[in-house]
Amino acid sequence: MPEKIISKFFDIPNSHTVEVYEQHGGYQTIRRVLKEMTPDQVTQEVIKSNLRGLGGAGFPTGRKWSFIPKDNPKPKYLVVNADESEPGTFKDRYVIDHYTHGLLEGIMIAAYAIGAHKAFIYIRGEYVRQAERLVEQIKAARKKGYLGKKIFGSDYELEVVVHRGAGAYICGEETALLESLEGKKGWPRMKPPFPAIEGAFRCPTIVNNVETIAYVPTIIERGGEWFAKLGTERNGGVRFFSVSGHVKKPGVYELPMGTPLREIIFEHAGGMKNGAKLKAVVPGGSSAPILTADEIDVKMDFDSLAAIGSMLGSAGVIVMDETTCIVRALYVVTRFYHHESCGQCTPCREGTGWADKILHRILEGRGRPEDVDNLVTIANNIFGNTICPLGDAAAWPIQSYVKKFRDEFEYHCRERKCNIH
Amino acid sequence: MPKITIDGATIEVEKGTTVIQAAEKLGIEIPRYCYHPGLSIVGVCRICLVEIERMPKLQVACYTPVTDGMVVHTNNAKVLEARRAVLEFLLINHPLDCPVCDQAGECWLQNFYMQHGLYDSKMYEDKVKKHKAMPIGPNVILDSERCILCSRCVRFCDEISKTHELGIFNRGDHAELLPYPGRELDNKYSGNTVDICPVGALTDRDFRFRTRVWYLSETKSICPGCSNGCNIYVHHNDKRPYKAGGIRISRLKPRYNAEVNQWWMCDEGRYGFDYVDAGNRIVTPLKKETGWFSELSWEDAATSIAKRIKEIIETHGTKAVGVMLSPQMTNEGLYAAMRFFHEMLNLENINFELPPLEKGYEDDFLIKADKNPNTTGAKEIVPTMMRKKTMTIEQMIDAAAAKNLRALYICHHDLEKGIALSKIESAFAHLELIVFQGTNSNSTSALAHYVLPSATFVEMDGTFTNFARRVQKINRAVPPLGESKPDWMIFRNLAKKLGKSMPYFEAEDVFAALSSQLSSFSGLTYQAIGDQGVVLNGYKVESEKAAEARVT
Numbered sequence: 001m002p003e004k005i006i007s008k009f010f011d012i013p014n015s016h017t018v019e020v021y022e023q024h025g026g027y028q029t030i031r032r033v034l035k036e037m038t039p040d041q042v043t044q045e046v047i048k049s050n051l052r053g054l055g056g057a058g059f060p061t062g063r064k065w066s067f068i069p070k071d072n073p074k075p076k077y078l079v080v081n082a083d084e085s086e087p088g089t090f091k092d093r094y095v096i097d098h099y100t101h102g103l104l105e106g107i108m109i110a111a112y113a114i115g116a117h118k119a120f121i122y123i124r125g126e127y128v129r130q131a132e133r134l135v136e137q138i139k140a141a142r143k144k145g146y147l148g149k150k151i152f153g154s155d156y157e158l159e160v161v162v163h164r165g166a167g168a169y170i171c172g173e174e175t176a177l178l179e180s181l182e183g184k185k186g187w188p189r190m191k192p193p194f195p196a197i198e199g200a201f202r203c204p205t206i207v208n209n210v211e212t213i214a215y216v217p218t219i220i221e222r223g224g225e226w227f228a229k230l231g232t233e234r235n236g237g238v239r240f241f242s243v244s245g246h247v248k249k250p251g252v253y254e255l256p257m258g259t260p261l262r263e264i265i266f267e268h269a270g271g272m273k274n275g276a277k278l279k280a281v282v283p284g285g286s287s288a289p290i291l292t293a294d295e296i297d298v299k300m301d302f303d304s305l306a307a308i309g310s311m312l313g314s315a316g317v318i319v320m321d322e323t324t325c326i327v328r329a330l331y332v333v334t335r336f337y338h339h340e341s342c343g344q345c346t347p348c349r350e351g352t353g354w355a356d357k358i359l360h361r362i363l364e365g366r367g368r369p370e371d372v373d374n375l376v377t378i379a380n381n382i383f384g385n386t387i388c389p390l391g392d393a394a395a396w397p398i399q400s401y402v403k404k405f406r407d408e409f410e411y412h413c414r415e416r417k418c419n420i421h
Numbered sequence: 422m423p424k425i426t427i428d429g430a431t432i433e434v435e436k437g438t439t440v441i442q443a444a445e446k447l448g449i450e451i452p453r454y455c456y457h458p459g460l461s462i463v464g465v466c467r468i469c470l471v472e473i474e475r476m477p478k479l480q481v482a483c484y485t486p487v488t489d490g491m492v493v494h495t496n497n498a499k500v501l502e503a504r505r506a507v508l509e510f511l512l513i514n515h516p517l518d519c520p521v522c523d524q525a526g527e528c529w530l531q532n533f534y535m536q537h538g539l540y541d542s543k544m545y546e547d548k549v550k551k552h553k554a555m556p557i558g559p560n561v562i563l564d565s566e567r568c569i570l571c572s573r574c575v576r577f578c579d580e581i582s583k584t585h586e587l588g589i590f591n592r593g594d595h596a597e598l599l600p601y602p603g604r605e606l607d608n609k610y611s612g613n614t615v616d617i618c619p620v621g622a623l624t625d626r627d628f629r630f631r632t633r634v635w636y637l638s639e640t641k642s643i644c645p646g647c648s649n650g651c652n653i654y655v656h657h658n659d660k661r662p663y664k665a666g667g668i669r670i671s672r673l674k675p676r677y678n679a680e681v682n683q684w685w686m687c688d689e690g691r692y693g694f695d696y697v698d699a700g701n702r703i704v705t706p707l708k709k710e711t712g713w714f715s716e717l718s719w720e721d722a723a724t725s726i727a728k729r730i731k732e733i734i735e736t737h738g739t740k741a742v743g744v745m746l747s748p749q750m751t752n753e754g755l756y757a758a759m760r761f762f763h764e765m766l767n768l769e770n771i772n773f774e775l776p777p778l779e780k781g782y783e784d785d786f787l788i789k790a791d792k793n794p795n796t797t798g799a800k801e802i803v804p805t806m807m808r809k810k811t812m813t814i815e816q817m818i819d820a821a822a823a824k825n826l827r828a829l830y831i832c833h834h835d836l837e838k839g840i841a842l843s844k845i846e847s848a849f850a851h852l853e854l855i856v857f858q859g860t861n862s863n864s865t866s867a868l869a870h871y872v873l874p875s876a877t878f879v880e881m882d883g884t885f886t887n888f889a890r891r892v893q894k895i896n897r898a899v900p901p902l903g904e905s906k907p908d909w910m911i912f913r914n915l916a917k918k919l920g921k922s923m924p925y926f927e928a929e930d931v932f933a934a935l936s937s938q939l940s941s942f943s944g945l946t947y948q949a950i951g952d953q954g955v956v957l958n959g960y961k962v963e964s965e966k967a968a969e970a971r972v973t
Contacts, residue, residue: 168592170592185588185589190463190464190484338593338594339592339593340592340593342592342593342596343570343591343592343593343594344463344465344570344596345464345465345467346465346467346468346507346510346511346569346570347467347506347510349510349570349593349596350511350513350514350594352593352594353514353549353593353594354510354513354544354546357546357547358546361545361546368545370543374543381502381507381509384477384478384479385467385470385478385479385503385507386467387464
């Protein structure tokens, strides 16, 4: 079994408290960073680690940090994206629950690296317990002098603020998140400028996913090169795979980047439930293009999945067995994106609703033969033409489900009934 | 300066210019809904998607700044398909209201569909239902189903009127434009949201169901509502006047002038044209006999008024006649009046200013406290031609009460607005002759012995000089109502009765005489004034000052 870095804390009772975290070596790295390292050295180490944005986009984290302008006199902000909302993804919840101070230590190191004295954790509204835990543990850290002025006796100052979202998927998109953080409606911004130049409150801002930040203390402690070697080329380290669907042991698995999908499903997640046959897998959260059972030998890293036309995304692995109606599965996904489209720009606002209605009609037995092509046309017309990636996220499932399971869609429209149920 | 090639044509533009602006400079029109040059850029409608070489995705032309060497395609297959797709998306939930929609005929959905759409509908689903025919303020009515969520009106209320009444609520295809809870779209500039709405979502309550826009004619003019002189279009219904119940002017719309009003105008001006076709318009010359007004011909009116003025001057001298001109009059009207009263009759008590009892509303944007369109013109013309100090209007009232004045010739004033009516009535009781010349009857005209009908600003050519000394042209949109005439023509006719000649046949002739006589107007012609106006010499607008500062 590969080494557990964060998930080893999942099995330790009360691992979310300062005391237990420190008993297991916590808060040593930040002490050393503040004493011995310059912000640049921290960033360089993260660059070496090949750590990539684990929220889904996979952008190299260290490089992102290096975009913070050095000569900008405005305050800098670190924003931790805890708006974990991609269907099939539930890793950040575990990290917050069990590795609370690890996350806080990561925030301290990252904030130090980018020169921020204020960090926000934007957490999805539904994560009530996690938000409470964060607030309580931030208080505990503050009491110990780990947050606030002169942390760990250094000259460095940092405050962490927990901000709860109000239940919108779109607020996981970093610029919509920033709008929401500023108290506005969660509408994605036009880019450029990117947040590193103009982010929260028009100041340079780094937005990182919970899991990304949570790996930072270990990377600094054991070295960027060590972390990089755990993964594949340009895909550093390990990450969490949230496995759900028709498997025996759904859950989160911390595995090296590049672990074959087959191994994740059949070894770590215990294989198919009830011995059923695998039909399809969505490898990276509900927006990722679907894979057929023949494609599961792919290595689960950003580049390998991109090479076969899918994506690693948030690594939410959704496993579907032969009892799954693909048309209905697509309807469920499309209904979600319709519900969550922010409505700001035309193609996504109108296209997601249209596709949702067509799929609903097909499932009600009122499909028309031209619906199948029309669905793809709608998806193609959304794709690439929107302000933020939600449009693409809605288009990918439609494009890929129809492409790979076209006969099922045609059957539904022709026979006006389901081929599975 | 970066160079850009759009559809094969190359142009050098200022840094910071966007692709859509550069295209405009080349005469290439890229369709747009959310983009408005007077508002911030949001890039939400996506109709302006263009292909930029070496960029994998289509880009919105409104938001993308030009970089040197950029090569843009605005009408290749990929762009046309994206444009068609965006239109299709905008229309799938758009109601088929065109037959009952006021916007029909000037609707950007209709226009772009004809240019870029022309596909058969593939939409078999139920459309999303939203609020319809919802009055959201005193002037504007909202149909949410027609709204394409371009957010122009929201940005207008945030950025221009700064009143923040509107927002977009809910998500996805249920997103809906609405006023914030408990708010109304009630600000001094609310009518502009109707102008900038590219579809029939926001329409004018005033204009609602009045006229199909294709029956309207358009005439360039200047709003006479205050001294700002906002440039406007007068939309008038010439083709089907019988449908409008005698209302000839359908609506006023702002006309772009970078130096004056940009794209905007205030509601006070926009909806303040009712007097033009109101029931109290004076349509024929009137004479009061035994307490009642009776109509008389222009010929008889001019003859008897000229005769009476002459008699009073002969009996009591030129000091016994007071003339109240008005900053409501055009430069032409004022000039002809000065020629007649001062140069021909040698009258000395001539003034035009009457401070109102209640100070007018003003703000730091368009609305000025001075509700007269031509105060600057009057200040330029009247004192220059008088060459000496004269009585104020208040002093004329006092002089009338003291029997020092025997006759008053009043142009356009509603004296009650500046002086207590009881004071006016007691002073006027002593006068031998009161002539009122104006557009609409009021408490002053009721006291006159003769009433002469003037044309309104939409019924004649002329010029106003705004607060910033910009001379701007009004144009005749409709014929003068009844027997009303432009002021200058009335003075010309009166002069003729006294054997004096003013050889003017058109307003332009009056202006030519004015510009040859007054040095500040020297060299100005109607042609030079054009559609955008000209600033009188001796005055420079800020941009000109800045340009000079750069040169020196």
